[in-house]
């Protein structure tokens with residue numbers, strides 16, 4: 001069972017119960033049973049499932065609830081908390097510091113995703129301002145260095161390796177020494193894997209560890225092995241005392257839940273999870289946001305981090321929106337930003353309720369529609385792009401010209417212009433909201449980001465109906481995020497996130513508005529534009 005299916009099944013079990021008119025003990029037992037079955041099918045250890053069952057039953061204690069208690073909320077909360085406990089390793093990983101050289105060494109079996117993850121992680125740190133580089137100490141697999149070289153070049157990360165040296169210890173030492181001299185802050189060392197745990201592999205790991213003295217050793221585990229992850233991580237721990245784990249292939253893995261809970265049970269921090277083959281498919285692992293996303297409640301913190309790491313250029317659009325303007329070019333820029341964010345299904349998982357809204361639409365279809373919209377914009381003249389779109393109404397032949405030029409239909413051009421009008425209308429309304437947001441943010445002096453994120457997540461979850469599932473009112477969410485221009489701006493706890501610059505140049509309010517607007521965009525699950 002893919003993780004998403006696991007989340008859907010648990011969600012459905014809780015929703016069915018909390019919506020049921022007969023919320024009695026029998027129905028409650030049925031829900032607990034369904035959750036446990038789903039977890040067992042996802043290869044979660046049976047003992048862990050049994051303990052989760054006992055905890056849920058104890059915490060809800062159906063027969064001894066005082067009358068005033070909101071049973072629905074209580075059940076939702078208990079299920080959420082117990083799932084968090086199931087995947088929580090209760091251990092803090094090492095946190096790199098700026099201005100200091102830190103070596104991170106990767107270990108794991110062959111094919112677990114080490115080389116891919118090394119590059120993803122180097123890029124992740126680089127996007128956060130760390131001077132990062134890669135050392136390939138895998139001299140065992142022919143082609144390993146070329147693979148790392150290719151990935152590193154694509155991600156513009158300096159690398160070191162050798163086609164001729166056969167001693168991995170020598171390569172690792174040389175690479176790390178070189179990058180230390182060059183004052184790199186994060187030096188990631190990729191080591192070789194083997195088909196199975198064997199003495200040679202472990203000996204080599206220990207020798208490299210001694211040579212490079214890593215600040216952190218990370219073990220890479222393939223999620224498809226399910227609860228066997230526990231035995232594998234224990235064996236590696238005995239040989240090379242690693243400090244943290246990355247679990248890869250959680251995207252398609254039938255047993256992702258099993259692997260994560262098995263590792264968590266060993267109290268080893270899971271630092272990241274791999275969610276795909278693409279360079280950006282790496283998510284920081286944190287139990288609460290993970291469960292939140294699993295249950296379709298979104299992961300706002302993950303979304304913010306993801307958007308920040310993309311370094312999107314929003315300056316012009318934000319300046320425009322602040323003065324109530326939204327040109328067709330602004331729309332074009334936003335469309336290409338959405339394309340940069342990765343598969344729409346991934347984004348949807350981070351925004352509460354959006355995956356429900358996009359139900360049935362696949363990434364390919366959505367991506368294609370977005371591209372066609374961009375082609376339409378690219379076939380416009382500079383004057384048309386910088387306009388408010390009225391010239392198309394005054395001279396409809398412009399639409400025919402653009403449709404021909406972009407290889408689309410007049411209807412699609414019309415739809416894009418309708419979408420643009422809607423957004424321009426929002427921008428006009430947001431004028432006051434954005435200024436208030438900026439003011440509130442200034443007053444807070446930046447505030448505490450963690451608290452702001454937590455508050456935002458909470459508000460979104462409360463709108464999403466907690467683990468009860470169901471689609472939150474996106475319109476309400478958009479209004480809340482944008483301040484709507486009516487109620488006088490964003491609540492202070494959201495200001496730091498939504499304000500201009502509060503997210504490294506990306507404005508959450510406008511992004512969410514864009515996402516909300518996507519409901520009406522052709523191909524974005526909205527009824528209007530779909531054919």
Ligand SMILES: Nc1nc2c(ncn2[C@@H]2O[C@H](COP(=O)(O)OP(=O)(O)OP(=O)(O)O)[C@@H](O)[C@H]2O)c(=O)[nH]1
Nearest residue numbers: 110111112113114115116193248249274275276277
């Ligand atoms: N779907 C998916 N595929 C992944 C993920 N991480 C890695 N892969 C794929 O897994 C395969 C193996 O990855 P590598 O990085 O070559 O594995 P490795 O552990 O370095 O292998 P050795 O160098 O032989 O030890 C590649 O096809 C990757 O694209 C992930 O999170 N999701």
